Amino acid sequence: MKHGVLGKFFCSIALSLVFGLVFSQETSAQGNAIYLNAAITDHGNKTIKNSLAFYIATAKGYPRTLVLTGPNPQSSPRTPYLEYAVKKSISVPRNITLVFQNGARLTTVGSSVYINFFCAIQAGSYQIFDTDSDIRLRGGVTEAPFEWWGAHCITEKADYIGNWPKFDSGPAIQAAVRSCSHVVGSPGAAYLVQTPIELPTQIIVDGKWCTIYGSASIGSSQAIFVIKDQKNVVIQNMSIKLDGADRFLYVFGSRDVKIDNVFLREDAAQQDFTFFDIHNSYHCYLNNVTMNGGGPESDNGSVGVLIRSDALSGGFPVVDNIGIDNTTIGSIWTCVLLDFDNASNNILLRNVSFLGLKPLNPGAYYGLRSIGSGRVDFINIDGLHMESMPRGITFEPGAVGYTMSVKCVRFSDVEQVFNLYGDTQDRVTIQTVDFRASTSGQHWVFYHLDASVKKLDEWQFDSKEYSIGPMEGTGVIN
Numbered sequence: 001m002k003h004g005v006l007g008k009f010f011c012s013i014a015l016s017l018v019f020g021l022v023f024s025q026e027t028s029a030q031g032n033a034i035y036l037n038a039a040i041t042d043h044g045n046k047t048i049k050n051s052l053a054f055y056i057a058t059a060k061g062y063p064r065t066l067v068l069t070g071p072n073p074q075s076s077p078r079t080p081y082l083e084y085a086v087k088k089s090i091s092v093p094r095n096i097t098l099v100f101q102n103g104a105r106l107t108t109v110g111s112s113v114y115i116n117f118f119c120a121i122q123a124g125s126y127q128i129f130d131t132d133s134d135i136r137l138r139g140g141v142t143e144a145p146f147e148w149w150g151a152h153c154i155t156e157k158a159d160y161i162g163n164w165p166k167f168d169s170g171p172a173i174q175a176a177v178r179s180c181s182h183v184v185g186s187p188g189a190a191y192l193v194q195t196p197i198e199l200p201t202q203i204i205v206d207g208k209w210c211t212i213y214g215s216a217s218i219g220s221s222q223a224i225f226v227i228k229d230q231k232n233v234v235i236q237n238m239s240i241k242l243d244g245a246d247r248f249l250y251v252f253g254s255r256d257v258k259i260d261n262v263f264l265r266e267d268a269a270q271q272d273f274t275f276f277d278i279h280n281s282y283h284c285y286l287n288n289v290t291m292n293g294g295g296p297e298s299d300n301g302s303v304g305v306l307i308r309s310d311a312l313s314g315g316f317p318v319v320d321n322i323g324i325d326n327t328t329i330g331s332i333w334t335c336v337l338l339d340f341d342n343a344s345n346n347i348l349l350r351n352v353s354f355l356g357l358k359p360l361n362p363g364a365y366y367g368l369r370s371i372g373s374g375r376v377d378f379i380n381i382d383g384l385h386m387e388s389m390p391r392g393i394t395f396e397p398g399a400v401g402y403t404m405s406v407k408c409v410r411f412s413d414v415e416q417v418f419n420l421y422g423d424t425q426d427r428v429t430i431q432t433v434d435f436r437a438s439t440s441g442q443h444w445v446f447y448h449l450d451a452s453v454k455k456l457d458e459w460q461f462d463s464k465e466y467s468i469g470p471m472e473g474t475g476v477i478n
Contacts, residue, residue, distance in 0.1 A: 064095060068098065068104035068128075089116075094120075097122065151169040151185075183203075207237045211240075215245060226249075250277045273303075279309070286324045293330065302334070305324060309343075318343075345377050347378070347380070366389070380405050385409075393417065
């Protein structure tokens with residue numbers, strides 16, 4: 001009996017040693033990076049030995065690092081990149097870490113083939129995915145650079161003149177936003193975009209203070225970025241130069257769109273451009289935005305922010321809650337243009353500056369201008385500085401029915417501060433307004449008031465000290 005007990009004891013020790021050795025060898029193997037071979041015909045087929053799918057399956061949930069090697073830089077002739085083909089859809093789990101060497105490129109083959117990435121990816125600012133591939137970054141990557149899909153950084157404008165197809169980063173950025181919910185540019189980089197980029201729902205595009213040139217190839221009916229029937233979209237931290245493109249952003253039928261820390265300028269002495277076109281949309285917010293036009297020779301018909309609605313049936317407003325905050329708009333024909341053919345509500349301007357050019361051009365420049373026949377309600381202006389603008393706040397014939405609050409406003413060198421043509425404007429409150437004299441010889445504070453508009457003594461001026469300066473007549477032109 002003793003021999004039986006001792007036998008079982010020594011047998012259990014032997015089994016423990018054996019299994020312990022096997023487990024130790026497997027763990028050691030998982031800890032070492034495995035280098036994949038681009039010559040394998042299908043890295044999505046786990047039955048093919050040494051394929052990507054094979055190593056995912058044999059990892060059995062243990063951590064494993066897989067390296068996609070790039071071409072040998074010493075080879076002659078030099079191979080530009082090595083393509084790792086995936087012909088069957090796969091998911092790369094969290095236990096896997098993929099390392100892409102420069103020149104290694106993963107691509108899907110077939111219209112219904114995709115790759116889900118739940119794993120961490122290690123790669124530099126170079127292309128690792130094909131722009132036509134169905135790549136889905138699900139969680140292991142917190143942000144992905146444009147370059148992973150082939151965006152090309154130009155060092156200066158001269159790099160791409162005459163070479164636009166070669167340097168167009170539009171398709172790469174389009175593939176990036178289709179694949180990942182948070183995409184980024186490279187700090188200080190510059191990209192040419194000549195094809196529109198359509199942004200999906202739940203996307204953050206963070207330029208990291210890159211510069212994007214929008215070329216004329218985008219077309220007059222398009223924009224650099226297009227948001228159509230989407231929600232929860234953020235564009236932030238970038239510089240935009242309209243180098244022939246007509247618009248930076250077109251928003252249609254969308255909601256919860258935020259633009260933050262963006263600098264825009266027109267760079268090609270063009271006319272009739274619009275930086276922001278917000279159309280039939282809700283809850284759109286501009287914050288810390290600077291827009292700079294090209295001056296009087298190039299900005300005839302230009303618009304900083306266009307907010308518009310169509311004459312749709314039904315009683316609900318088709319534009320609601322549009323905010324412009326901490327923003328400067330300068331050298332542009334119309335800083336903010338409201339074009340409503342249906343009921344629209346809640347337009348907020350807060351801590352905004354509208355800057356024209358000196359000397360004043362009497363035929364140019366509007367601060368806030370409203371046209372169209374739709375009802376406009378609840379315009380709130382809180383903290384507005386307007387300088388060198390022939391026309392300040394203008395409501396043209398047909399722009400009817402608003403409740404407007406204006407406070408903490410300074411007008412300097414503005415000829416027509418309130419230029420009102422409409423027939424039912426009422427409920428206007430004006431507080432803490434500082435009027436500074438115009439140098440142009442025309443100094444109207446209120447212009448084109450008609451019999452149906454409330455007279456000056458019915459308007460509320462709560463500021464005790466304000467200077468109108470030298471004026472022609474009474475300052476109220478009926």
